[in-house]
Amino acid sequence: xxxxxxxxxxxxxxxxxxxxxxxxxxxxxxxxxxxxxxxxxxxxxxxxxxxxxxxxxxxxxxxxxxxxxxxxxxxxxxxxxxxxxxxxxxxxxxxxxxxxxxxxxxxxxxxxxxxxxxxxxxxxxxxxxxxxxxxxxxxxxxxxxxxxxxxxxxxxxxxxxxxxxxxxxxxxxxxxxxxxxxxxxxxxxxxxxxxxxxxxxxxxxxxxxxxxxxxxxxxxxxxxxxxxxxxxxxxxxxxxxxxxxxxxxxxxxxxxxxxxxxxxxxxxxxxxxxxxxxxxxxxxxxxxxxxxxxxxxxxxxxxxxxxxxxxxxxxxxxxxxxxxxxxxxxxxxxxxxxxxxxxxxxxxxxxxxxxxxxxxxxxxxxxxxxxxxxxxxxxxxxxxxxxxxxxxxxxxxxxxxxxxxxxxxxxxxxxxxxxxxxxxxxxxxxxxxxxxxxxxxxxxxxxxxxxxxxxxxxxxxxxxxxxxxxxxxxxxxxxxxxxxxxxxxxxxxxxxxxxxxxxxxxxxxxxxxxxxxxxxxxxxxxxxxxxxxxxxxxxxxxxxxxxxxxxxxxxxxxxxxxxxxxxxxxxxxxxxxxxxxxxxxxxxxxxxxxxxxxxxxxxxxxxxxxxxxxxxxxxxxxxxxxxxxxxxxxxxxxxxxxxxxxxxxxxxxxxxxxxxxxxxxxxxxxxxxxxx
Numbered sequence: 001x002x003x004x005x006x007x008x009x010x011x012x013x014x015x016x017x018x019x020x021x022x023x024x025x026x027x028x029x030x031x032x033x034x035x036x037x038x039x040x041x042x043x044x045x046x047x048x049x050x051x052x053x054x055x056x057x058x059x060x061x062x063x064x065x066x067x068x069x070x071x072x073x074x075x076x077x078x079x080x081x082x083x084x085x086x087x088x089x090x091x092x093x094x095x096x097x098x099x100x101x102x103x104x105x106x107x108x109x110x111x112x113x114x115x116x117x118x119x120x121x122x123x124x125x126x127x128x129x130x131x132x133x134x135x136x137x138x139x140x141x142x143x144x145x146x147x148x149x150x151x152x153x154x155x156x157x158x159x160x161x162x163x164x165x166x167x168x169x170x171x172x173x174x175x176x177x178x179x180x181x182x183x184x185x186x187x188x189x190x191x192x193x194x195x196x197x198x199x200x201x202x203x204x205x206x207x208x209x210x211x212x213x214x215x216x217x218x219x220x221x222x223x224x225x226x227x228x229x230x231x232x233x234x235x236x237x238x239x240x241x242x243x244x245x246x247x248x249x250x251x252x253x254x255x256x257x258x259x260x261x262x263x264x265x266x267x268x269x270x271x272x273x274x275x276x277x278x279x280x281x282x283x284x285x286x287x288x289x290x291x292x293x294x295x296x297x298x299x300x301x302x303x304x305x306x307x308x309x310x311x312x313x314x315x316x317x318x319x320x321x322x323x324x325x326x327x328x329x330x331x332x333x334x335x336x337x338x339x340x341x342x343x344x345x346x347x348x349x350x351x352x353x354x355x356x357x358x359x360x361x362x363x364x365x366x367x368x369x370x371x372x373x374x375x376x377x378x379x380x381x382x383x384x385x386x387x388x389x390x391x392x393x394x395x396x397x398x399x400x401x402x403x404x405x406x407x408x409x410x411x412x413x414x415x416x417x418x419x420x421x422x423x424x425x426x427x428x429x430x431x432x433x434x435x436x437x438x439x440x441x442x443x444x445x446x447x448x449x450x451x452x453x454x455x456x457x458x459x460x461x462x463x464x465x466x467x468x469x470x471x472x473x474x475x476x477x478x479x480x481x482x483x484x485x486x487x488x489x490x491x492x493x494x495x496x497x498x499x500x501x502x503x504x505x506x507x508x509x510x511x512x513x514x515x516x517x518x519x520x521x522x523x524x525x526x527x528x529x530x531x532x533x534x535x536x537x538x539x540x541x542x543x544x545x546x547x548x549x550x551x552x553x554x555x556x557x558x559x560x561x562x563x564x565x566x567x568x569x570x571x572x573x574x575x576x577x578x579x580x581x582x583x584x585x586x587x588x589x590x591x592x593x594x595x596x597x598x599x600x601x602x603x604x605x606x607x608x609x610x611x612x613x614x615x616x617x618x619x620x621x622x623x624x625x626x627x628x629x630x631x632x633x634x635x636x637x638x639x640x641x642x643x644x645x646x647x648x649x650x651x652x653x654x655x656x657x658x659x660x661x662x663x664x665x666x667x668x669x670x671x672x673x674x675x676x
């Protein structure tokens with residue numbers, strides 16, 4: 001698509017761009033105006049027209065109801081009628097009441113009236129329709145009288161009640177219920193009266209009322225019950241929506257938009273106080289927007305046709321505007337074909353095209369100067385290429401000097417390459433020796449490190465041995481002290497045993513004395529003699545036990561003495577071992593220091609050999625690079641020869657190309673074409 005557009009003539013492209021721009025501007029303007037008109041129309045509809053239509057209908061309904069309301073108000077407060085109602089029940093009263101109602105009916109021109117009387121003498125419901133009169137008693141258990149008790153209890157001045165009863169049959173009537181200001185003994189009105197209107201006329205007025213073609217009006221009670229609605233009304237569907245409660249507002253008239261059945265509706269309500277009901281208007285939004293949209297589409301179609309016609313007028317104008325550009329293009333095409341850089345573009349236009357022509361003329365002047373410089377440089381390039389070929393030494397000339405130069409240069413390069421190869425071989429051998437030395441020195445470092453580690457572990461083991469010997473020495477000294485304490489305690493036990501022996505001897509003496517006294521006492525002392533004998537035997541047993549204990553204590557003391565001697569010898573041996581281990585630990589520390597110095601020296605030797613190995617490797621690498629560079633130099637000399645020959649060819653070709661340009665302007669030169 002881009003290539004096709006770029007191939008189109010500039011005049012056609014300008015015509016298309018201008019035409020599309022005008023079409024877009026026109027379409028946007030029409031759409032904006034249509035939307036603005038729709039919004040203005042909707043705002044006027046919601047703020048002015050819908051409220052005015054509802055108020056107009058409410059006024060018409062009120063005008064129709066007002067005579068009936070006034071008739072009901074006059075009837076219920078008629079003083080003469082009240083006087084008749086307060087009389088006792090009699091045939092004359094009924095006849096007079098019938099005559100009174102008939103005269104009122106004739107005077108007020110109403111079809112149906114009713115009276116609900118509640119006095120001490122009368123409690124009946126009367127309904128007058130034409131010349132017919134019907135009456136019955138009012139009872140609370142009668143469903144047809146429920147309206148009466150509800151109205152009396154509501155304390156309202158009047159109400160409109162849509163109902164049927166046994167007297168009116170199935171025909172739906174709108175009863176206007178008014179209560180009298182005069183009350184009976186129970187505090188209720190003595191009379192509830194009014195007229196009954198045929199609901200058909202009012203229903204037709206409301207259901208046939210239209211706002212536009214599809215704008216319907218419905219009659220709704222203050223509780224939300226739909227009493228009158230037109231066919232096709234959406235009010236029953238709207239009642240299921242929560243927005244329906246917004247319509248049941250007596251204080252404020254609201255208009256809102258509601259989406260139902262794939263259609264947007266404007267819905268509004270107004271409270272008719274005389275009717276005690278709401279009038280609700282529903283208006284489809286499409287009724288407003290569809291004509292405007294149709295007009296908009298018509299306007300768009302007409303605008304497109306006009307713009308298509310305008311594009312045919314724009315094309316000649318665009319062609320006229322681009323004519324100077326085509327003139328400049330023709331002159332440039334002639335210069336391109338002739339390659340005459342002395343020619344200049346002539347044009348009378350002083351706008352952008354004129355500036356373009358001036359810049360092209362400046363470019364031609366600079367190109368002419370550049371071509372002259374190129375022509376001069378091509379000769380210098382030819383000479384430089386020849387000199388480069390001579391300098392490279394590989395261009396075969398007939399003179400001996402050139403041949404010598406060529407041979408000497410090639411020989412020098414080959415000799416340098418051979419020398420570098422020999423040096424590289426020698427350095428590689430040196431690098432291999434350095435590598436072996438570095439490997440051996442590393443082995444020495446490893447052995448020295450192992451020796452150092454072993455010495456350190458031996459020193460550490462000897463330190464641990466010294467600590468353990470010291471602990472053993474301390475334990476032996478403590479054991480010796482405990483043995484000495486035990487010997488002292490055994491001596492104390494011997495003293496205690498001597499005391500026990502003394503006590504045993506004295507006890508035997510006492511027992512002997514007691515036996516003597518018992519024998520002298522005769523029969524009464526036999527028991528005491530037995531006790532004394534037992535005491536003597538106990539004393540003998542104690543003496544024998546103490547002797548046995550003394551023998552054992554003496555044996556223990558002998559063992560303690562021998563143990564003391566043995567412990568002193570062990571302590572002396574442990575002390576001697578500690579002295580020997582201290583001497584050994586000192587020698588091991590000296591060995592660790594020597595191993596550490598050996599390890600450091602070995603590491604320094606290994607580091608030096610590694611540095612030597614690295615230096616040798618770097619020298620080998622450098623020599624290899626030099627060898628490669630020498631080889632590359634030789635190849636470069638050959639490449640220089642090829643390049644110099646190519647430069648010579650290019651210089652000749654450049655001279656041929658530059659000579660095709662015409663650089664000198666002749667005085668008799670004419671313009672390429674006439675100015676339009």
